[in-house]
Amino acid sequence: MKAAVGDRIVTASGVVGGAVRDGVITECPHDDGSPPYRVRWSDTGEETLVYPGADTVVDPAARAALGVPGTSGEQAGPKEPRQGRALTWDVRITVVESGGSTTAEATVMNGPSDALRGVGHARKAPEDPEVPLIGDELAAGRALRRLADRLLAVAEQDVSAAVGHKAHVHR
Template structure:
């Protein structure tokens, strides 16, 4: 992996549910552009010394090639598989409305730009209703409604993937959840 000052570093988390981090290379320690790099993270502004692993992609400052770790580093491919490394960001917005012991959550996925198709925006709704005898604890209704909306959103996204695979292959597809 090679980087220059000004390149962007995108690192996927090794922990399920944790955020993807993105930062800018502010210093390269080796003249040949090899790691480690001093990176300023966009989410915190902190600068840390980074030794990138296989979960990291370098986006070069000119907006051109991207580079992955391992065998593909010299060619700008992902783990030597001949496929250019790629990084994209999708956003999920959750809107919660609580009224009279009932909570409604709307989860909306807005996918980033796609090269070969457009997921666009998917939307799903989840509901939660408090038992009349239970204490009013709004956060619990939020959790239940949001969980249901996100589960439905995940199902909708997998359904979209099945449709896209079927359209490309001409065969009915099934994606295991």
């Protein structure tokens, strides 16, 4: 793995369901770009020394986006094999509550102009006590489930287009 100051680094959690961390490389002590790297993490702002493993991806495109000299255009010499890619998709959940009924809309931005959404509803029984958090959880969970179904349907369409015949994605 090779990196330079200004590159974005993304590390997956070693635990199922754990957080994915990302940051910016602030120091690269070796001239050849080899680890370790000093990284400022975006979630905490702290800087740590990182020895990246197989669960880590370095994104030099972030350096070019920041205008670091020598990163625009094609570089001379042989290209290194692609190490992978890292993306961040933000999901926004909007919850509206009115008269014992809750509606949630989950929206994901999966590109510069593409957005997918799922809507979920929850309604309490007239005899049940008013506990808004429960309605929020139910409506949001249902919205996220519908959003997940929509993402899988889009992926299935994309796979079908890529392979040239009808494909099925397991859900």
